[in-house]
Amino acid sequence: MNISLVQLRAFIAVSRYGSFTLAAEALHRTQPAITVQVKQLEENLGLKLFDRTTRQLRLTTVGLELVPALSAMLHQLDGVIEISQNIRTQRTGVIRIACLPSVASSFLPVHIAEFRKQHPGISFLLSDALGDKVISMVTGGDVEFGLTDTHPNVGDLDITPLLEEQMCALFLEGHPIQSAEQVDVNRLSAHDLVLMAHGSNARRIVDNAFAAQGRVAVASCEASYMSTAVGMVQAGLGIALLPRSGVNLQVDGRLRARLIQAPGFSRQIAIVKLKQRSLSPSAESFVQLITAASKDQQKRFNT
């Protein structure tokens, strides 16, 4: 015969209520059931826990010593159960995500805010890092999933394409490029370009795209902040090449934007997670939210 939670709960209830009958009510059991459980616990421990006559009930010295520890233990267990219920119902929890800085700053925040409206108890632990670091955090189990550009040399990972991080050409209304048949490296090379500074992700994409065509991207102006680049365009300094996410809300007034469909001007951002490792219910919901959102977004975007 083995000590069981039923026995322990019976013991604690009786010690708390000072009566088998009351304890039975509290536990929604009949009174004989409690008697039996307490008796079995006493046998299991080899200790008398209560001194009892039919009219008086008192804890033994030993029983008195055991109550606090066992009570704390059961309380702790109840806590764990409650936590797991909260996790299940997504009322509480932490979602740990590793992602590229560009994704962390542009794509994710709105969706996190959206998600937290429905699940205020869920907190996000965002680690922004570069591609390799993102992958290693996923494989190391530091995060539930990562958002990064697709890597070639990956094993043991599930990779689900999420969105295309595309580039835009941003220019003043009436600029020749507006009516151009197609925006590509050749066409862009003919104009003054406002580019993000070296070292930024956006610049790297531009440089690579140009290099793939045997060209070099020459900037008439460089900016470290996207808002600066936008200002330069408004001042007529040229065409800015920016990540789409950076100009979504900036196209107003005399500014116009066109997606650059030419090859090389985009990166595939994917959800990366360990193969066959389940996400927490919260993370699962969030992934569904961002995949749905990214599909919507792809459709909504026009010139």
Added chain:
Amino acid sequence: MNISLVQLRAFIAVSRYGSFTLAAEALHRTQPAITVQVKQLEENLGLKLFDRTTRQLRLTTVGLELVPALSAMLHQLDGVIEISQNIRTQRTGVIRIACLPSVASSFLPVHIAEFRKQHPGISFLLSDALGDKVISMVTGGDVEFGLTDTHPNVGDLDITPLLEEQMCALFLEGHPIQSAEQVDVNRLSAHDLVLMAHGSNARRIVDNAFAAQGRVAVASCEASYMSTAVGMVQAGLGIALLPRSGVNLQVDGRLRARLIQAPGFSRQIAIVKLKQRSLSPSAESFVQLITAASKDQQKRFNT
């Protein structure tokens, strides 16, 4: 269906060993039993705890979160069980006793030392207090039992006589009292007396015994410490009236002692405990030891 310790232990074992098979060995169960228990726990919590194929086993994010808390919980339970085993086998424990100062200083120490030879893990919490306080500590549950002189107005208490705290007459060899038929108030009044100072228990007994015979105890010398009183007797200053426990080991050389059998010269010291409240196994043993010891002592003592 309810969460059980079996399920929790299975879960923790699997998470620790990373395998159902190994966990089963550790728990001395067959492997299918473990599968079933873990599965039931998952159903009870409504959460998937492991991602498993037949060849690979990994904790879910959620499972990983629950392991430390549950592990700690089980560890705590094991601790309580171990403690209760130690209490049962008297390898560990605390015995709380309230007793009169005279008992605490003379009678108890040797028996505590004796008891601790057999049970080194048992510690004693001695509260020395006067009669009423001893009773109130017993009724208040602050101690397991008390050692005090019998009180008249007690209800709800078990009172077991333990020993007679008797008085001795201590004198020089050849003193007239040595050959006296009987040592009583009348006889003592004829001699110089060395008495303990006012306020001590010993003095109170002497005063009361004299008062009961319509006499007043007159001291030729008073002492605060028993060793002083003994010194005075050795110096020929008179007969000392001391608690027996104080002279047990001092009767040597030219000193002689006689028990004072006269009425009023003794107090009944009893074991006092709450009626129908069991003692801890350790305390029970100790009570048996001192009752046996006091009987022996009664017999051993001769003049």
Added chain:
DNA sequence: CGATCTTACGGGATTCGTAAACATA
């Protein structure tokens, strides 16, 4: 007596082990 705990017993659920089916490297 009356209130409370204990014992006895039967039905239903739980747990375990054996055996067979199943899945992955």
Added chain:
DNA sequence: TATGTTTACGAATCCCGTAAGATCG
């Protein structure tokens, strides 16, 4: 195919509720 997990099923055990017995105030 070999190893490790899951499913299926019967036997033993456990747990609960009902009913009757015991005990103290």
